Amino acid sequence: xxxxxxxxxxxxxxxxxxxxxxxxxxxxxxxxxxxxxxxxxxxxxxxxxxxxxxxxxxxxxxxxxxxxxxxxxxxxxxxxxxxxxxxxxxxxxxxxxxxxxxxxxxxxxxxxxxxxxxxxxxxxxxxxxxxxxxxxxxxxxxxxxxxxxxxxxxxxxxxxxxxxxxxxxxxxxxxxxxxxxxxxxxxxxxxxxxxxxxxxxxxxxxxxxxxxxxxxxxxxxxxxxxxxxxxxxxxxxxxxx
Amino acid sequence: xxxxxxxxxxxxxxxxxxxxxxxxxxxxxxxxxxxxxxxxxxxxxxxxxxxxxxxxxxxxxxxxxxxxxxxxxxxxxxxxxxxxxxxxxxxxxxxxxxxxxxxxxxxxxxxxxxxxxxxxxxxxxxxxxxxxxxxxxxxxxxxxxxxxxxxxxxxxxxxxxxxxxxxxxxxxxxxxxxxxxxxxxxxxxxxxxxxxxxxxxxxxxxxxxxxxxxxxxxxxxxxxxxxxxxxxxxxxxxxxxxxxxxxxxxxxxxxxxxxxxxxxxxxxxxxxxxxxxxxxxxxxxxxxxxxxxxxxxxxxxxxxxxxxxxxxxxxxxxxxxxxxxxxxxxxxxxxxxxxxxxxxxxxxxxxxxxxxxxxxxxxxxxxxxxxxxxxxxxxxx
Numbered sequence: 001x002x003x004x005x006x007x008x009x010x011x012x013x014x015x016x017x018x019x020x021x022x023x024x025x026x027x028x029x030x031x032x033x034x035x036x037x038x039x040x041x042x043x044x045x046x047x048x049x050x051x052x053x054x055x056x057x058x059x060x061x062x063x064x065x066x067x068x069x070x071x072x073x074x075x076x077x078x079x080x081x082x083x084x085x086x087x088x089x090x091x092x093x094x095x096x097x098x099x100x101x102x103x104x105x106x107x108x109x110x111x112x113x114x115x116x117x118x119x120x121x122x123x124x125x126x127x128x129x130x131x132x133x134x135x136x137x138x139x140x141x142x143x144x145x146x147x148x149x150x151x152x153x154x155x156x157x158x159x160x161x162x163x164x165x166x167x168x169x170x171x172x173x174x175x176x177x178x179x180x181x182x183x184x185x186x187x188x189x190x191x192x193x194x195x196x197x198x199x200x201x202x203x204x205x206x207x208x209x210x211x212x213x214x215x216x217x218x219x220x221x222x223x224x225x226x227x228x229x230x231x232x233x234x235x236x237x238x239x240x241x
Numbered sequence: 242x243x244x245x246x247x248x249x250x251x252x253x254x255x256x257x258x259x260x261x262x263x264x265x266x267x268x269x270x271x272x273x274x275x276x277x278x279x280x281x282x283x284x285x286x287x288x289x290x291x292x293x294x295x296x297x298x299x300x301x302x303x304x305x306x307x308x309x310x311x312x313x314x315x316x317x318x319x320x321x322x323x324x325x326x327x328x329x330x331x332x333x334x335x336x337x338x339x340x341x342x343x344x345x346x347x348x349x350x351x352x353x354x355x356x357x358x359x360x361x362x363x364x365x366x367x368x369x370x371x372x373x374x375x376x377x378x379x380x381x382x383x384x385x386x387x388x389x390x391x392x393x394x395x396x397x398x399x400x401x402x403x404x405x406x407x408x409x410x411x412x413x414x415x416x417x418x419x420x421x422x423x424x425x426x427x428x429x430x431x432x433x434x435x436x437x438x439x440x441x442x443x444x445x446x447x448x449x450x451x452x453x454x455x456x457x458x459x460x461x462x463x464x465x466x467x468x469x470x471x472x473x474x475x476x477x478x479x480x481x482x483x484x485x486x487x488x489x490x491x492x493x494x495x496x497x498x499x500x501x502x503x504x505x506x507x508x509x510x511x512x513x514x515x516x517x518x519x520x521x522x523x524x525x526x527x528x529x530x531x532x533x534x535x536x537x538x539x540x541x542x543x544x545x546x547x548x549x550x551x552x553x554x555x556x557x558x559x560x561x562x563x564x565x566x567x568x569x570x571x572x573x574x575x576x577x578x579x580x581x582x583x584x585x586x587x588x589x590x591x592x593x594x595x596x597x598x599x600x601x602x603x604x605x606x607x608x609x610x611x612x613x614x615x616x617x618x619x620x621x622x
Contacts, residue, residue, distance in 0.1 A: 066533060066615045087537060094535020101619070105530040109250040119534045121243050166534070 002044055002222040003233070006037025013174065013206055014040040014063065019072035021058050021229075032058045034229040036072070040174075045200045045207045047220035054226040056210040057178055063208060064097045064176045065089045077173050094122055098167030102179035104159040106151040112138065112162045113147040119170045137165040140203070141195060157188030164195060174206040175199070181216050193219045248547055255520070259552070262516050266556020266598070267563065269509045270591050274564020276498045277587040281418070282578035283494045284485075293322075293454050294354070296483040297447040297464055300474035306443035307473050315449055318467060320460040322452045325350030328431065328445035330424075332395030332404060334385065341381045343395065343424040345431045345445075354448050357415045364389070364410030372430045374409035378421035380571070382411055393424075400435050420580050422572075448480075506598060513602035517549050521606040528610050529618030538611040545607035546600065553599025554592070561591045 006017055016038035023030045032055040040046055048056045061067040062074060065081050073082045076096060084092060099105075106115045116137055120130045138144050141161040151159050160180060167175055177196065181189035193216055199205040200221075209220060217223045225232045252259055297315070299305035307326075315324045330343035348369060352360070360368075360376060368374040377387065387393060387408055394405045406426055414421055428444070435441055451460050457479055464477040478486070521528070528541055536544075565583050572581040 061616050064533070066619075090532070090535055090537045093533070099530075099533050101530075105526065105533075105619075107247075107250075107527050107530070109254045110247065114246060114250070118247070118531070121247070122535050122540070127243070 001039070001041045002046055002224070003039045006039070012039035013042045013044075013077055014038065014208075015073075015075040016063070017073045017075075019059075019062065019074065020070045021055070021062065021067075022070045032229050033062075033069070036229070036231050038224075038231060040206065040208065042206050043200060043204045045197065045219070045221045046209065047217040047223045048208070048210045048226055049212070049214070049217050049223055050226035055229045056226050059226065059231075060176050060178055060208065060210050064099060065093050094119060094170065096173040098170070098172040098175040100160070100163055100167050100175060100177040100180045102182040104151070104156075104163040104183075106159055106162055106166075108151050111148050111150055112143060112154065112165075115151070115162055116165045116169050119166060123170070133169055134165075137169040138162070140168065140199075141165045155188065156184050157191050160184060160188070160192050161195065164192070164199075168199065168203075168205070174208065177207060177209040177211075179211055179213075180209060181211070181213060189213070189216065244544065244547070248544065248551060251520075251524075251544075251548055252551060258516060258520070262513055262552050263556040263559065265509055265512050266553055266595055267560040269505050269598075270557050270560025270595055271564045271567070272505055273502060273591050273594060274561055274583050274587070275567065276502050277591070278564070278568050278581055278583045279578060280494060280498050281582065281584065281587065282572075282580050291355075291357075291450075291480055293451050293457070294480040295449040295451060295457065295461060295464070295477055296480050297449060297475050297477045298445075298483075300465075300476040303446065305473075306440050306445060307447060307475065309442045309444055311444075311447060311468070311473070311475075314467065315447060315464065318460065318463050320452050320456045320463070321449055323350060323353055323450040324447055325354045326428070326444035326447045327351075328428070330395070330400075330404075330426075330431070331398045333398060334393065334395055339385070341378075341384075341422045341424055342420075343426070345428050346425045348427055348429075351425070354450060357419055358412045359415060360410045360412045368409035371407055371409055372427050373405065373407050375406035375424060375426040376410040376412055377408055377425075378423045379411055379413055380421040381424060382408070384422075384571070400431065400439055402434075404434075417582050417584065418580050449477075506594070510598055510602050513549070513552070513598065514605060517545070517603050517606040518609070520548070521545055521610050525613065525618050525621060528613055529615045532613065532615050533619070541613070542607045542611035545610045546603045549603025549607070550596060550599045553595045553602075557592045557595025557599075560595070561588045564588075564591070 001012070016036060019033050019036040019038075020031070021033040023032060036059070048059065050056050058067065062069050063076075065084070069082055073080055075081070079092060079096075081089060081092060107118070110118070113134055116134045117130055120133055123130075125133065135144065135147070138147060141164050143158060143161050143165065146154060146158060146162075151162070154162065180196070181192050184192060196207055196209070197219055200207055207220075209216070211217050297307070297311075299307050309326075312324050312326060315321055325347040327347065328345035330345050332343050333339070334341070352358070352365070364376070368376055375393065377393075381387075389408055389411060391408050392405055393408060394403050397404055412421070412423075432441060449460070449464065451457050461477045461479070465475050468475045531541060532538070565588060568581055568583040572578045
C-alpha cells in the first residue's frame with residue numbers, strides 16, 4: 001500500500017514525514033519539496049511523475065540517503081536516516097538501497113561481472129561467494145552469458161540490465177530508479193520495465209521509480225505526481241487494487 | 242587484494258598516459274641513483290677510512306715531501322702502533338685518459354695498515370721477491386685486460402722515463418665500497434731509480450695507526466708538536482677528516498646533487514600531480530557512482546592514493562633497477578670515480594622517495610575525490 005497523507009501506515013517500509021528541501025541560489029531560496037508525506041509498503045512498485053524541476057530526483061536522492069532534507073524525516077525499515085552521520089549513511093546505502101540510473105553509470109574499464117561485483121567488494125564475502133552472487137544477479141537479468149563483456153561491447157538495454165544486476169546483487173531493501181528507460185529505445189525500455197516488474201512480482205522487491213514516460217509509469221502499481229514540491233496521489237493500476 | 246583488478250583497470254584505462262607517468266618516475270629515479278652513486282663515490286674515501294688511521298703530510302702542502310727518517314721518530318711517539326708511508330706516482334698508461342691511482346708503497350708495513358685489502362699469500366710473496374713487481378686492483382686489471390705475470394709500462398710524469406712493472410698480485414676488497422682500482426709498487430724500486438734532486442730519501446705522506454682510537458686526537462697533536470719548527474713541519478689528521486677535506490676541495494658536491502635532484506623531483510611532483518588530478522576529474526561520475534553504491538569517502542580516497550602509489554612504485558622499481566644496472570657497467574668517467582657502486586640502502590631510499598612523491602602527488606586528487614558531493618557529481622554527468 002502507498003499513501004501520501006502521512007497519518008496512517010505506521011508499519012510501512014518507507015515512511016516520509018513533513019519532508020522539506022530548500023536550496024539557496026544566490027539570495028533566492030528555492031523550495032523544492034514542501035511538507036511531503038509518503039508511506040510505501042514492501043513489494044510496491046511506485047512511479048513518480050512530474051514536470052522538470054518538480055523535485056522528483058531530489059526526492060529520490062533524499063530517499064536514497066544521497067542528500068539531506070532541510071526538515072522532516074525519512075524512516076526505512078525502522079532506521080531513521082535523516083539524522084545519520086555521513087559514515088553511517090554510506091554503509092546504510094550499501095546494505096539497503098540499489099540505485100539504477102538513466103545513463104547506467106557502469107564503470108567502462110570493468111567487465112559486466114566486475115561491475116556487478118563492485119558493491120560486494122565492500123562486504124566480507126569470499127571470492128567464491130561473490131562469484132556465485134554475481135552469477136545469480138546476472139542470471140536474473142538474463143546476462144549470464146555476457147559476464148566477460150565490457151560496457152562498450154553491450155547494447156544500451158544490456159548495459160541497463162547489468163546496472164540492475166549491480167543494484168540487486170547485494171539484495172537491498174529497495175530499489176531507486178532514476179529514469180531507467182530514459183536513454184533506451186522502446187523495445188529495450190519494455191525489456192527493462194518487464195525486468196523491474198519481475199523483480200517486484202517474482203522477487204518481492206520494492207521499487208521507487210522516477211520517470212517522464214507515461215508508458216513506463218503505467219507499469220508501476222502506483223503512480224504519484226509531484227508538482228511544485230507537493231506530492232499528489234495518482235492512479236493505481238487495476239491489477240494492484 | 243580484492244580491489245586490485247579495479248585498481249589495475251583504472252591504471253590501464255589510458256595506457257599512453259600511464260606509460261608516460263611511469264616513465265617520468267623511471268627517469269627521475271634513474272637520475273637519483275646516478276647522483277647517489279656519484280655522491281657516494283666522492284665520499285667513498287670518507288666512508289671506508291679507518292677510524293684508527295692518521296694521515297701525516299707536509300704542513301706546506303701534500304705535494305711537498307717528508308723525510309724518510311720520520312718513520313722511526315713517529316714510531317717512538319706514545320700511542321702509535323704502526324707506521325707506513327706512500328708516494329703518489331702519477332704515471333700514464335698508454336694515454337692520459339687511462340687514469341688509475343698508482344701508489345709507491347712501503348711493502349713491509351702496507352698490509353698491516355690496510356687489512357681490508359685481500360691478496361693471496363703466494364702472490365704477495367712473489368711481489369716481495371720482485372722489486373719490479375706490482376699489485377693491481379681487480380677492477381683496473383679487468384679494465385685493461387691485464388693478466389697475472391704480465392708486464393705493464395707506465396710513463397712517469399713526476400719521475401721521467403718509462404717504468405715497467407710485472408704484475409705479481411691482484412687485490413680484492415672486503416667491502417663493496419673498497420677501491421679496487423689502485424696500482425702499488427715497491428718504494429725501493431722508485432727510490433733507487435730516481436735522481437737525488439727528485440726527492441730521493443723522501444716519502445709523500447705517512448700513515449699512522451693508533452693504539453687507541455679514543456686517544457687519536459692526542460696522537461695527532463703529539464705528532465705535529467714533535468715536528469714543529471723543523472724544516473719539514475707536519476699536518477696530521479684522521480684519515481676520515483683528511484678524505485672529507487679532499488672532497489671539499491672539489492666543491493660542494495652534496496649541494497649540487499641536492500639542487501639537481503630537487504629540481505627533478507619537484508618537476509616530477511607537478512607532472513604526476515597534474516596527471517592524477519586529470520585522471521580523477523575525468524572519473525567524477527564514476528567516483529560518485531561508487532559513493533552512491535556504498536563506497537565511503539575514505540575508501541575512495543584510498544583507492545585514488547593506491548593508484549598514485551602504484552605508479553610511483555612501478556616507476557621507482559624500474560628506475561632503481563636501471564640505475565643499478567648502469568652502475569654495474571662501471572665508472573663512466575674512466576677512473577675519476579673508482580668506486581662507482583650503488584649501495585642497497587640507497588636503492589631502498591630511492592624507492593621510499595618515489596613513494597613519497599607518489600603520495601604527495603596523489604593526496605590532492607584523492608582529497609578531491611573524497612570530498613566529492615554525490616548529488617552534484619551525478620547532476621554533472
